[in-house]
Amino acid sequence: MHILNQNIEFPNVQEADEEGLLAVGGDLSVERLLLAYKSGIFPWFNEDEVVLWWSPDPRFVLYPEDLKVSKSMKQFLRNCDFEITINKDFKSVITECANAKRDGQAGTWITTNMIEAYCKLHEQGYAKSVEVWRDNKLVGGFYGVDLDNGVFCGESMFAKESNASKTAFITFIQNTDYKLIDCQVYTNHLASLGAGDVSRDEFMAYLK
Numbered sequence: 001m002h003i004l005n006q007n008i009e010f011p012n013v014q015e016a017d018e019e020g021l022l023a024v025g026g027d028l029s030v031e032r033l034l035l036a037y038k039s040g041i042f043p044w045f046n047e048d049e050v051v052l053w054w055s056p057d058p059r060f061v062l063y064p065e066d067l068k069v070s071k072s073m074k075q076f077l078r079n080c081d082f083e084i085t086i087n088k089d090f091k092s093v094i095t096e097c098a099n100a101k102r103d104g105q106a107g108t109w110i111t112t113n114m115i116e117a118y119c120k121l122h123e124q125g126y127a128k129s130v131e132v133w134r135d136n137k138l139v140g141g142f143y144g145v146d147l148d149n150g151v152f153c154g155e156s157m158f159a160k161e162s163n164a165s166k167t168a169f170i171t172f173i174q175n176t177d178y179k180l181i182d183c184q185v186y187t188n189h190l191a192s193l194g195a196g197d198v199s200r201d202e203f204m205a206y207l208k
Contacts, residue, residue: 004053008032013040013055013200020056020185027051028117030124037145037153040204042184047111057200060190062181064173068194076163077170082140083133084171090122090129091115093141097156110156118155121145128152130168132159140164142172150179151206169193180206 002011004026016022022041026032028051036042036053045052069077098110121127126148132140142157142165159165170193173181182203183195 004051008035010036010039010041010053013204016055016057020054021052022055023053024050026053028113030117030120030126033117033121033145034126037147038149038207040200040207042153043114044109044184045111046109054184055200056185058197059200059203060183060186060195061198061203062173062183062190062193062195064176064178064181066194066196067170067173068192069170073163073166073170077167080163080167081134082164082167084168085131085133086172087122087129088131089138090127090143091119092138093129093131093143093158094118094156096138096141096158096160097143100156100158118143118145130172132161132164132168134161141168144182147207149207150177151182152176152178152180153182154184165189166193 002015002023004023008031011023013022028043033043041053041055043051044054094110094115098115118127122129127143127145129143130141131138139161140159142154144152144154146152157165157169183190186197
């Protein structure tokens with residue numbers, strides 16, 4: 001287990017434990033976060049914990065060409081009256097993601113410090129949000145980090161209406177040209193959209 005200090009550096013990802021935990025400590029500065037993502041590492045911790053840094057093997061990813069959209073979802077997309085925007089209200093999206101209730105989770109890993117840190121990433125052009133609106137009300141969306149190398153690191157999504165987060169995700173994928181979407185760890189929701197596991201080494205090759 002590596003304990004980080006004020007120096008902006010990380011150990012080799014091959015030193016992560018079986019669950020993918022690589023290091024603890026450090027801060028959530030823009031400089032450290034960018035180094036983490038470019039090194040195949042991401043923060044994930046609860047409000048009452050020190051910062052935990054992860055690099056799991058395997059890594060859960062989506063190749064855009066593998067995106068699966070069911071017939072029923074295609075029909076929904078043709079007929080729905082959602083308005084989709086990008087980077088219109090990043091702070092509201094990340095806050096809604098933090099407040100969303102999720103099965104099997106007692107709280108949120110999107111802490112107050114995380115919200116502040118990713119809003120700074122957004123202000124500097126690295127973090128992006130996709131919003132879904134109905135009648136001028138935010139009903140879904142997601143956010144993540146754009147590494148400017150063809151890889152988009154998805155972080156979290158939320159939906160207040162059925163299919164709202166799926167609409168955001170599918171629309172974003174279909175209207176961008178990323179070579180890989182980092183989904184980090186397995187979820188049924190993203191698996192249904194075509195995401196799957198690759199080795200950490202294979203994932204790391206995309207970051208070069």
